[in-house]
Structure formats: structure tokens, C-alpha cells
Amino acid sequence: MASKWLLKSDPDEYSFDDLVRDGKTVWEGVSNNLALINLRNIRRGDLALVYHTGKERAVVGLAEFTSDPYPDPKKKDPRLVVVEVEAKEKLARPVSLDEIKKDAGLKDFDLVRLPRLSVMPVSERQWNAIQALAR
Template structure:
């Protein structure tokens, strides 16, 4: 079975990648945007995630894995709200910044560039591979 790739965003002061590492797993909840919820409903166990820190950092920090696919948020009466469970896989060797991604024409159609306020988005295999490649390179400003 082919797994899918996603990017999830979080304010590090609220829940950082290090918090996920310390907790070993978490329920990804609190998403209200309709397009993000539409994406969440497609998330399956085994899918891979890029963990993005918003705020001052604005960079992809680490990789996580979906350990339970999308399900209705048990803390909400409205069943339109969906959540999923994740665990950390590894912190990237080097964070990949939004500035770096925006400056690379390869990423022009990436939702991270096109729809900057979206908190959950699909990532193509090509974008995933390029981001992993970039995380292993020294970045010259």
C-alpha cells in the first residue's frame, strides 16, 4: 500500500516537534478550516508527515508518522471536525525554511507557498523528496 505525504503546521510555543518527541504520540486536533478538514479526512494510518513550525521559525522541523488515520473528533459534537494520531519519526538534520522553499521555483505550486494559512496540506512525492534532500544540505543565505 502506497502511503501519502502531508505537511502539518503548529506554533512551536503551543506544541513543538520536541513536545511530540517527549510525548511519543499525540492526537492532532484543533483544526477548523474547511479545506484543512477535507485533507484530514483523507489521512490514513501509515501516511508520512512533515512537521512545520509557524511563527518566527517558519520552517519544516521534522518527520512524523500517522499511527491512526482520520476519525471524528471525540471532543466535538459536530462530526465535521476530524482528528488523527501521530508519532515522531525524526528531526530533520537541518530545518528547511519557508524563505528557502519560496526562493526555489520548483516549489511554486506547493500549497505551502500558494495557500500560506492552510494548516494541513498534501505534499507530492517530488516535493517530499526535494525537502528531505534540502534538509541534508548546508544552506547558504
């Protein structure tokens, strides 16, 4: 079974709509140690919730990883890795951070506990809860 993740993106820099337009992209620019550990654990075929930071602060779409992590070709630091990701679908409606915080079943979600983390694992229960909120 594929693992599930959440990726944060600043929509002013690269939005989910940009990913839909482009089809797929290289997910780069991750430098936080814990986020890099998470990024290194991603495998081709894993799925992701895409979360917009900034004013929007909401889960807006679903994506799939189309590569395993590999060294960032634009950087000299071998610790820095990238993955390739493609858009799967836009959620029927965005799920706001406020909604997520109010859901008792999502109290332990890293999105709530570690708000600055840009790449994080998502449990099956959390994934299903977000999907239900998006309907």
C-alpha cells in the same frame, strides 16, 4: 505507497520537540474546511512533514500517522476529525519558508500558494526536495 502531508504547528503551543518527548499525540484543533478535507483523506501509515509557524517558519521534522481520521471526541460537531501521529525524526537542519520559496521546484507547493492552510498534501517531488534541502 503512503501518501504524504504537511502539518503546521505553532511551536509555542505544541512543538516537534514536544511530539518527540510525547512519542505520539492526537492532532486536533483543525477547523478550516479545506484543511478538514485534507485531514479526512489521511490514512494510517501516511507520512508528514511537521512545519513550525510563528517566528521559526520552517519544516523541522518527520512524523507518521498511526490512525485513520475519527470524530473529535472533545467536540459535538461531527465534521471535526482528529488523527493520531507519532514523531519519526527531526530533520538534520530546519528548512525555512524562505528556502522553500526560493526553490523553483517548489513554486506550486501549497505551503507557498495557500499560506494559511494547516494540513496539506505533499507530492513525492516536493517531499524529496524538502528532504534534499534538509541535508
